[in-house]
Amino acid sequence: MTDLAPPAAFPTTSGRRKGYQPAAVDEFLSNARSAFEDEDATLTSDDIRAAAFPLVRHGYAVDAVDGALARIEDAFAQRERAAAMSRRxxxxxxxxxxxxxxxxxxxxxxxxxxxxxxxxxxxxxxxxxxxxxxxxxxxxxxxxxxxxxxxxxxxxxxxxxxxxxxxxxxxxxxxxxxxxxxxxx
Known part of the structure; x- marks a missing residue:
């Protein structure tokens, strides 16, 4: 039987090194994507900066996830800046x-x-x-x-x-x- 699960979004750790729990990261990123598409969503760049995930063996590589979160935070901040400038x-x-x-x-x-x-x-x-x-x-x-x-x-x-x-x-x-x-x- 073939595995129908999509490939991992990020590289995973091996050996004794720990990484972010994949399910938690995937859920957060899915919610962030939905929030970005919905201008009325309450997720902010501050929320993205404060995101934290459990560390587990064979988790997503921390540097790769942190880099993606930084880019997502920047996108949210840019949108927030544009909205604030148009309002105020x-x-x-x-x-x-x-x-x-x-x-x-x-x-x-x-x-x-x-x-x-x-x-x-x-x-x-x-x-x-x-x-x-x-x-x-x-x-x-x-x-x-x-x-x-x-x-x-x-x-x-x-x-x-x-x-x-x-x-x-x-x-x-x-x-x-x-x-x-x-x-x-």
């Missing part, structure tokens, strides 16, 4: 983007080692020096247009340290940076 006008859209960029810059202008809330000395958080290095690069991008891509912001990874920066707060600022970068297109 380009001036209001630019003003909101500028305000968010200024809020990020205000956060990043804080003294080094004090840009984000710290976790308890007995808990792990993001390495302060690494986050501060990336924060400086983001600030230079926002202030002077120094080269930085959305992909670099999306894929930044920090090592952990006891008493480091609060992960949720740093991640929220990185998400806001992606929003600003997408809004300026």
């Amino acid at each position: 006008g380009a001036r209001a859209w630019v003003g909101a983007s500028r305000a968010l960029a200024q809020e990020i810059l205000d956060r990043l202008a804080r003294p080094a080692r004090r840009r984000f809330r710290r976790v308890s000395p007995l808990r792990f958080g993001y390495r302060v020096d690494e986050v501060d290095l990336v924060a400086g690069r983001i600030a230079r991008y926002l202030e002077a247009g120094e080269g930085l891509t959305i992909e670099q912001v999306r894929t930044v990874a920090f090592r952990m340290q006891l008493g480091g920066y609060d992960e949720a707060q740093v991640d929220a600022v990185l998400d806001a940076v992606v929003d600003v970068m997408q809004s300026v297109g």
Whole structure:
């Protein structure tokens, strides 16, 4: 008997490496496709950025899925930007983007080692020096247009340290940076 299942949408992992659970990824992508075709759907670029899937053996390769999700997020963000500009006008859209960029810059202008809330000395958080290095690069991008891509912001990874920066707060600022970068297109 032949297998009638469609071929895997992404390469799968082998050996001990884990990947995203294929059924969860396939379901999410199907819902995203439907939502993109239905302009009244509630799925947003933020929802796509926040998507998470269980890790399993013989799952979809994480890098391949993350790359596809980044492209889908960009498509949703572009549609959201166009809709917002037609509703509120380009001036209001630019003003909101500028305000968010200024809020990020205000956060990043804080003294080094004090840009984000710290976790308890007995808990792990993001390495302060690494986050501060990336924060400086983001600030230079926002202030002077120094080269930085959305992909670099999306894929930044920090090592952990006891008493480091609060992960949720740093991640929220990185998400806001992606929003600003997408809004300026």
